[in-house]
Amino acid sequence: MELLQAIKERRTIRRFKPDPVPRELIEQLIHGAMWAPSAMNEQPWKFYVLTGAAKADLANIAEGCIEKLDLRMQKLFNEKMRTMVRGYFKDFGGAPAVLVVVTKMPEERVYQRGSEYGSSAAMQNFLLLAHEAGLGACWMTGPLWVEDAVLEYLGCPERGLIGITPIGWPDQTPPTPPRKHQDIEWRE
Numbered sequence: 140m141e142l143l144q145a146i147k148e149r150r151t152i153r154r155f156k157p158d159p160v161p162r163e164l165i166e167q168l169i170h171g172a173m174w175a176p177s178a179m180n181e182q183p184w185k186f187y188v189l190t191g192a193a194k195a196d197l198a199n200i201a202e203g204c205i206e207k208l209d210l211r212m213q214k215l216f217n218e219k220m221r222t223m224v225r226g227y228f229k230d231f232g233g234a235p236a237v238l239v240v241v242t243k244m245p246e247e248r249v250y251q252r253g254s255e256y257g258s259s260a261a262m263q264n265f266l267l268l269a270h271e272a273g274l275g276a277c278w279m280t281g282p283l284w285v286e287d288a289v290l291e292y293l294g295c296p297e298r299g300l301i302g303i304t305p306i307g308w309p310d311q312t313p314p315t316p317p318r319k320h321q322d323i324e325w326r327e
């Protein structure tokens with residue numbers, strides 16, 4: 140698949156078929172994702188893959204952010220969309236696996252940001268590779284509202300949460316959201 144085609148055609152998927160995704164495939168995608176650039180080449184990411192009871196535990200924790208998210212969604216989305224998002228937090232759209240990406244957290248904020256950006260680049264790599272493999276995924280930062288609880292559950296409270304990403308075989312074909320603006324400014 141051409142890179143630009145993969146970038147343009149990747150969509151956020153929120154409904155999945157129940158079929159499992161082979162462990163080797165997920166590991167292969169993660170190993171590819173780890174080729175992301177990172178500040179001072181720290182490679183600050185860590186990847187957790189949760190299935191079964193661990194995935195259900197995570198959904199229980201993630202649901203804790205719904206009230207907070209709803210406050211913002213009321214400003215942005217209609218009721219149908221809000222109901223969909225609320226339901227999504229309960230079962231991750233039936234995804235058979237959930238990827239959680241966490242990052243190192245250096246003491247100074249400026250280095251924390253570098254760490255977050257590198258691990259976010261790894262997450263985007265993962266999304267593109269998953270798309271190329273025919274998988275769907277949804278990078279979620281809504282659970283940042285319950286970041287401490289997620290990190291505590293994973294046993295890495297000293298890290299930062301980059302996102303929770305349900306993955307699986309897509310059971311929907313969402314429309315392509317148009318680009319909102321072309322915010323490019325050249326100066327000489």
Ligand SMILES: Cc1cc2nc3c(=O)[nH]c(=O)nc-3n(C[C@H](O)[C@H](O)[C@H](O)COP(=O)(O)O)c2cc1C
Pocket residue numbers: 149150151152153224227277278279280281282313316
């Ligand atoms: C950093 C980031 C955080 C996101 N958080 C959420 C989330 O918490 N819940 C969700 O349903 N989608 C989330 N999304 C998915 C966006 O809603 C989606 O990318 C956007 O609507 C554009 O759709 P597309 O990915 O199909 O192009 C997130 C995406 C990104 C990049």
